[in-house]
Each structure stands twice: as C-alpha cells, then as structure tokens.
Amino acid sequence: MQALPGAELTCRARNYVFGWGRGMQERGVISYYAARALPEAHAFEDWLAGSAGLIEAEAHSGRLPKTYRPSLQVLGDTTSPVIGSPAAQ
Amino acid sequence: MPESAHQLALLIGAPWREEAAMHGDVQAFYDALTARGLSSDDLLVLEGRLDRELVLSFLASVQSRVSAWDRGDVFLYYSGHGAYAPMDATDAATVEPALVFGQGDLDDPSRWVLWREVFGALALPVGVRLTLLPDC
Numbered sequence: 001m002q003a004l005p006g007a008e009l010t011c012r013a014r015n016y017v018f019g020w021g022r023g024m025q026e027r028g029v030i031s032y033y034a035a036r037a038l039p040e041a042h043a044f045e046d047w048l049a050g051s052a053g054l055i056e057a058e059a060h061s062g063r064l065p066k067t068y069r070p071s072l073q074v075l076g077d078t079t080s081p082v083i084g085s086p087a088a089q
Numbered sequence: 090m091p092e093s094a095h096q097l098a099l100l101i102g103a104p105w106r107e108e109a110a111m112h113g114d115v116q117a118f119y120d121a122l123t124a125r126g127l128s129s130d131d132l133l134v135l136e137g138r139l140d141r142e143l144v145l146s147f148l149a150s151v152q153s154r155v156s157a158w159d160r161g162d163v164f165l166y167y168s169g170h171g172a173y174a175p176m177d178a179t180d181a182a183t184v185e186p187a188l189v190f191g192q193g194d195l196d197d198p199s200r201w202v203l204w205r206e207v208f209g210a211l212a213l214p215v216g217v218r219l220t221l222l223p224d225c
Binding site for chain 2: 027044087
C-alpha cells in the first residue's frame with residue numbers, strides 16, 4: 001500500500017502517565033524519552049539510540065507498557081550534530 | 090565540532106481543552122535545550138490556546154529573525170495534535186498532514202495549519218538547517 005503524502009508527519013503519538021504519587025504527570029511518550037536523551041546527544045544517531053534505549057529499558061522493567069512503545073526514526077543525516085552542545089555527563 | 094553561527098529553538102505546545110501533557114513536554118525540552126547551552130534568547134515558546142492566526146504570526150516573527158542568517162540551526166518542536174486535511178477528502182492524493190488546534194469545530198479553518206504552511210512561513214535561508222520533532 002502506498003503511503004499517504006507526508007506520512008512521516010502523520011500524528012499518531014500517545015500520551016502516558018509517568019511517575020508515582022504526587023510526581024505523576026501525563027506526558028507525550030516520544031517527548032518524555034526524547035527530552036531525557038537530548039542533553040548528552042552529539043549527533044542525531046546518538047539521540048535516537050539514547051531515546052530508544054530508555055524506552056526499551058523502561059518497557060522491559062514494566063514502567064512503560066509495551067503497547068506504548070513508539071517506533072522512532074530519524075529522517076535525514078543521522079550523523080549531523082544536534083543543536084547546541086552536549087551537556088557534560 | 091564547530092558550532093553554528095546562529096541557533097534558535099521553537100517550542101510549541103498546543104493542548105486541546107485541559108490537556109496537561111503538552112506543557113510538561115515543552116518544559117522538558119526547554120530544560121534539555123538549556124542544558125545544551127541554549128540561552129533564553131535562543132528559546133521561543135508558544136503554548137496554550139492556539140489557533141491558526143497565532144501560530145502563523147509566531148512563525149512570521151521567527152522568519153523575520155532568521156531571514157538574514159547565512160547559516161545556523163533552527164529546532165522546531167511541536168507537542169499537540171494533528172491529522173490529514175481536509176478531513177472530508179475522499180481521495181488520499183489530495184490530503185496533507187496538518188497541525189490541529191483545540192478550540193471550535195473541526196471544520197473551522199482557524200483550527201488548522203498545514204505542515205507545508207509551517208515550512209513556508211519559516212522560509213529558512215538556504216544555509217539554515219531545520220530540525221523538526223513532532224510529538225502528535
């Protein structure tokens with residue numbers, strides 16, 4: 001089946017409630033992990049790998065239901081540097 | 090790694106009704122980008138009860154700011170909703186992906202901005218790189 005034009009921009013992301021107790025907060029699943037992986041990323045491939053690693057770890061531990069796992073991809077040059085400078089680890 | 094001459098991050102949070110996730114998402118990206126060395130001058134936030142006019146006006150102001158750049162980085166993050174437009178289309182070849190905002194009826198054009206219109210409004214100079222992260 002041929003993809004619709006602009007299919008990479010089709011909105012299909014989901015929200016999930018992260019945290020516990022008073023710290024519970026609904027967040028976009030993609031945003032939650034992408035923002036956590038962003039500070040230390042050098043290139044987009046690092047950012048993608050960091051985000052995917054966090055997602056897999058939390059899905060494996062049960063903190064994120066496996067049905068909420070997003071499929072992430074970078075369109076473009078994955079070796080390009082991410083805006084700004086990596087934060088010191 | 091050489092740093093770009095200019096950098097600017099645009100963070101757009103567009104909740105429907107009382108949704109809280111978008112504000113938390115925008116805040117998290119603000120913090121993450123600050124950790125990467127972006128200053129408050131490098132970070133522009135638009136969130137809340139958005140509509141077509143507000144978003145296009147925001148993008149126009151960004152365009153004015155970056156139009157003279159010969160190189161640089163623009164990061165566009167969107168946390169909100171989207172769909173294909175027009176919603177009553179019967180032919181897949183005629184629809185385009187769009188941002189959808191939260192107020193009013195879905196057939197109200199003020200709720201819609203096509204992604205093509207977003208890129209057109211930004212009209213980034215050739216040497217300016219755009220990074221887009223849509224969470225919608």
